[in-house]
Amino acid sequence: MLKRKGFILLALLLIVSLVAVACGQGEESAPNEEQNQGETPSEGTEENTNETETQVLKVGATAVPHAEILEEVVAPLLEEQGISLEVTVFQDYILPNKNLFEGDLDANFFQHIPYLTSQNEEHNYGLVEVAGVHIEPMGGYSDRYDSIEDLPDGALILHPDAVSEEGRVLALLESKGLITLAEGVGFYGTVRDIVDNPHNFEFRGVEAATLAQAYVDGDLAIINTNYALQAGLSPAEDSLILEEPDNNPYVNVLAALEANQNDEGIQKLAEALNSPEVRDYILEKYEGNVIPAF
Incomplete structure (x- = not known):
């Protein structure tokens, strides 16, 4: 009987010890949970998400x-x-x-x-x-003459060789009374639309990007303004003829x-x-x- 009571007492003590250990572990884990809750790894993620690329x-x-x-x-x-x-x-x-x-x-x-x-x-x-x-x-420049009136008969006029620029060049010349185009062609004429060329000007198309360097080879060169400026030419000061900006x-x-x-x-x-x-x-x-x- 005594042995049985001793065995029961020992078992009770063992159970109490196990419960105490379990409670201790629970108490130790609580700070870790609080610490984990206090950490903000998600804040960094949210910050990255909000950054605008x-x-x-x-x-x-x-x-x-x-x-x-x-x-x-x-x-x-x-x-x-x-x-x-x-x-x-x-x-x-x-x-x-x-x-x-x-x-x-x-x-x-x-x-x-x-x-x-x-x-x-x-x-x-x-x-x-x-x-x-x-x-x-767009302006016309000359390395040989100081005035458009000085251009001789038969002068060689260089111009950009793009289709969209040919009519523009001819419209500029017509606006200065140098040629006459067929009625109604406006800015879209070609040399075939010239109906009066009293000075017998000759026309030669040149690649637009090279005109600012090649204009010394002609009597007058009609040069796109971006290339003229890049070459140090001022349309307002150096050109012999210049387009009007109105209705351009x-x-x-x-x-x-x-x-x-x-x-x-x-x-x-x-x-x-x-x-x-x-x-x-x-x-x-x-x-x-x-x-x-x-």
């Missing part, structure tokens, strides 16, 4: 004035909106549209509306005007693929290009050689 816009442009406007004025405006602008500078008029069509660019800024139209017709690019920005009045259809535009024209980043880029900051920059820097069109 910078959108990158790739834009093609010719150097002057387009890339200057983009880099000096537009890029800082877009940076404030979380958009990083990457500008690729081109020296020709062919690659910016080709690269945009192929997806290497998000937009481009270098061309006027008639050129954009002709490129779409020729290559089926499907590019659209997103915003009109400025006009670059050659507005330089921001262009994008039709499918992407309403992209938020593209629209913000368009807004920045039509901002007061860009207008003031154009007026101050280019002194009438480039004219805002908005």
